[in-house]
Amino acid sequence: MSASSMTATSIWRTEMAKRRRVAILISGRGSNMTALIEAATAKDYPAEIVLVISNIAGAGGLAKAAEAGIETATIESKAFGKDRESFERKLNEALVAHNIELVCFAGFLRLLTPWFVKQWEGRMLNIHPALLPSYRGLHTHERALADGVKIHGATVHFVVPEMDSGPIVMQGAVAVRDDDTPDTLARRVLAVEHQIYPDALRLVASGGTRIENGLCKPNAKGSPDDTLISPAII
Numbered sequence: 001m002s003a004s005s006m007t008a009t010s011i012w013r014t015e016m017a018k019r020r021r022v023a024i025l026i027s028g029r030g031s032n033m034t035a036l037i038e039a040a041t042a043k044d045y046p047a048e049i050v051l052v053i054s055n056i057a058g059a060g061g062l063a064k065a066a067e068a069g070i071e072t073a074t075i076e077s078k079a080f081g082k083d084r085e086s087f088e089r090k091l092n093e094a095l096v097a098h099n100i101e102l103v104c105f106a107g108f109l110r111l112l113t114p115w116f117v118k119q120w121e122g123r124m125l126n127i128h129p130a131l132l133p134s135y136r137g138l139h140t141h142e143r144a145l146a147d148g149v150k151i152h153g154a155t156v157h158f159v160v161p162e163m164d165s166g167p168i169v170m171q172g173a174v175a176v177r178d179d180d181t182p183d184t185l186a187r188r189v190l191a192v193e194h195q196i197y198p199d200a201l202r203l204v205a206s207g208g209t210r211i212e213n214g215l216c217k218p219n220a221k222g223s224p225d226d227t228l229i230s231p232a233i234i
């Protein structure tokens, strides 16, 4: 091996060593999980996906993660009944055992106790299919259409004890079409989710954000001045 290629290899190793160890928590098909796994295959991505955990046995995302060569685990929340904290302690044990540094919820259908959230405060992200703080909770696309909003979208945010709240890292928007149904709107929003989640994780994992007075701020100067007006008058 030449001296120059050795240098390149050692630089690459150092870069890889700096990658944050990420676990993804899922309950379903895991399309956001797949977007994160794919993004993390890039050499310069500052995070590696080392573990996928589902709280539902047989969740579709588990097989996809295994296909991508990622370790998977199932910790069935159902088995713990109303004892939420025992479930979370098991979850926490698995995360700690794998030296996880950041946790990403990707369609993880489970409300968490303040105890669990505290363990991962500032190190746990979620994606929600709406422009928070609008439309917390379920059926976001139906509710957006019922309200006649003209712009809708998705949000990546840090997890806090309150559902679908917490410092917003990144948002992506789509124009709502006059003939949209919940399904057509969901499809376009999902495409945006697959864009912003990998970008938001990149930003956070590389240390590109800070929390100030409960808000997430990017460390880099400058912000986009793109404007989305909907409907466009033609």
Ligand code: GRF
Pocket: 028, 029, 030, 031, 032, 033, 106, 107, 108, 127, 128, 129, 190, 193
């Ligand atoms: C996504 O719409 C996400 O925003 C929400 O649950 C859905 C999960 O989809 N939290 P997938 O499992 O990532 O395909």
